[in-house]
Amino acid sequence: MNALVTSLKNTFYSGQSEEQPHPFAVMVHKEIAGHIRSWRFMVLLLLIAFTFLGTLYVSLSNIRTAISSINDSRSLFLYLKLLTITDNTLPPFHVFLSFLGPLLGIGLGFDALNSEQQNGTLPRIMAQPVYRDHLLLSKFTAAITLVGVLFLSLALLMIGSCIWITGVMIEPEELLRIISFILLCIVYVSFWLALSILLSIIFRQVATSALTAIGLWLFFTVFYQIVVQLVVKAFLPRTASLFENEVARYNETILNLLRLAPSQMFTDATTTLLMPSVRSLGPLSMEQMAGAVAAPLSYRDSLMMVWPQVSGLTSATVAVFALAYYLFMRREIRT
Numbered sequence: 027m028n029a030l031v032t033s034l035k036n037t038f039y040s041g042q043s044e045e046q047p048h049p050f051a052v053m054v055h056k057e058i059a060g061h062i063r064s065w066r067f068m069v070l071l072l073l074i075a076f077t078f079l080g081t082l083y084v085s086l087s088n089i090r091t092a093i094s095s096i097n098d099s100r101s102l103f104l105y106l107k108l109l110t111i112t113d114n115t116l117p118p119f120h121v122f123l124s125f126l127g128p129l130l131g132i133g134l135g136f137d138a139l140n141s142e143q144q145n146g147t148l149p150r151i152m153a154q155p156v157y158r159d160h161l162l163l164s165k166f167t168a169a170i171t172l173v174g175v176l177f178l179s180l181a182l183l184m185i186g187s188c189i190w191i192t193g194v195m196i197e198p199e200e201l202l203r204i205i206s207f208i209l210l211c212i213v214y215v216s217f218w219l220a221l222s223i224l225l226s227i228i229f230r231q232v233a234t235s236a237l238t239a240i241g242l243w244l245f246f247t248v249f250y251q252i253v254v255q256l257v258v259k260a261f262l263p264r265t266a267s268l269f270e271n272e273v274a275r276y277n278e279t280i281l282n283l284l285r286l287a288p289s290q291m292f293t294d295a296t297t298t299l300l301m302p303s304v305r306s307l308g309p310l311s312m313e314q315m316a317g318a319v320a321a322p323l324s325y326r327d328s329l330m331m332v333w334p335q336v337s338g339l340t341s342a343t344v345a346v347f348a349l350a351y352y353l354f355m356r357r358e359i360r361t
Contacts, residue, residue: 049156050164057168061134070133071176074126078180081112081119086191088113103302103322104192105200108184109207110300120296123211124289128243131218134169136236138162138226139354148359162354166216166223166347173215177208199325203299206329210299210336214292217343218243224350227357246287254283288342291335298332306331 061067085108110118139162142148151161181204185196221242225235258280284290298304302322323331 049154050160053156053160053164054168054171057164058171061168061172066133067172070130074123074130074176075180077122077126078119078184081116081122082108082184082187084113084116085109085111085118086187089192103197103200104194105185105188105196106203106300106302108188109204120207120300121293123214124293124296125247127211127215127292128218128247128289130173131169131215131220132222132236132239132243134172135165135219135222136226136239137232138165138223140226140230140235141232143230143359144232152359158355158359159351162223162351166219169219170212170216173219174208174212177211181208202325203302203328206299206325207296210292210295210339213336213339213343214288217288217339217346220343220347220350224346224353227350227353247289250287251284254280258283285335285338288339291339295332295335295339298328302328304328 088111089104089107109120112118116122139148142151142161148161152158185204189195218239222235222239225238226232229235229238258276285294302324305323329336
C-alpha cells in the first residue's frame with residue numbers, strides 16, 4: 027500500500043511534462059499487482075486450474091464414447107461436451123465452478139476495505155487528490171479483471187487442446203455458448219465479490235467478514251434447499267391429496283423458491299447454455315412433450331430460456347455493489 031501512495035504522489039506532483047496515467051488506472055494496476063503477488067490468489071488459482079485440468083482429462087478420456095452414439099452431426103457439439111460429460115469420477119467443470127466460484131470471489135474481496143482501515147492506510151490514500159469511490163471501484167475492477175483473464179485463459183486452453191487432439195474446428199454456435207458461459211461465470215463470481223466487499227465495509231474485523239461470507243455461501247449452497255423443503259411442507263398441503271394441475275403448481279412454487287439462490291440460478295443458466303438438448307428448466311406435461319421436436323435448441327432459444335436467471339443474477343450483483351458503494355461513500359474513514 028505504500029507503493030500505491032507513492033505512485034499517486036508521483037502522478038500528481040511530478041514536474042515532468044509528459045502525460046501522466048489516470049489515478050484510477052494507477053490504483054487498478056496496484057491492486058492487480060497485489061493480488062498476483064499474494065499467496066491467497068495463487069492458492070485459489072491453482073485450485074481452479076487443477077480442477078479444470080482434471081475435468082478436462084476426464085472429458086477427453088470419455089469423448090469417444092460420448093459422440094459414438096450421435097448420428098446427426100448437427101447435434102455433435104464436441105467442445106460443449108468437454109465441459110459437460112463425465113464418467114462419474116469427477117463432476118463436470120460447471121458443477122465444480124458453482125462451488126469454487128464463490129470461494130474465488132470471497133477470497134478476493136473479504137478484506138478489501140477493513141484491512142486498509144486496520145493497517146492505517148485508508149486515511150493516507152484518501153489524503154491524496156483522488157475521489158473516494160476510486161478506491162472501491164479499483165478493488166472491484168482489479169478483481170474482476172483477474173477473474174475474466176483466468177476464465178478466458180482456461181477456455182482458450184480447452185479449445186486449443188481439443189483442436190490439437192481431435193483436429194476438429196469449433197463451430198460458431200459453440201463459440202457463442204462458451205463465451206456466454208465465461209461471461210456468466212464472471213457475473214456469478216462478481217456477485218460473491220460484491221457481497222464480500224460489502225461485508226468488509228460493514229464489519230471492521232477481517233475474520234468477521236470472512237466468516238460471514240463463508241456462512242452465507244454455505245447457507246445458499248447447502249442449507250437453503252433444506253429450508254425451502256421444510257417451509258413448503260409446513261405451509262402447503264400434501265401432494266397425495268392434490269390434482270395434477272395443483273401438483274404442477276406445487277412443483278413450480280418449489281422451483282421458484284429454489285431459484286432465489288445464486289447457485290441455483292447459475293446452475294440453471296450454465297446447464298441450458300452448455301447443453302443444447304435441454305428444452306425446459308421445469309417439469310413438462312404430456313401435452314407439451316407430445317408436440318416437442320427432437321432437436322437441439324438454437325443459441326437464441328437457449329439464451330431466451332435462461333434470460334430470467336441471467337438478468338436476476340446480474341441485478342443481484344448490481345444491487346449488492348450499489349449498497350456497498352452507498353455505505354462506503356457515507357462512512358467515516360478517519361476513525
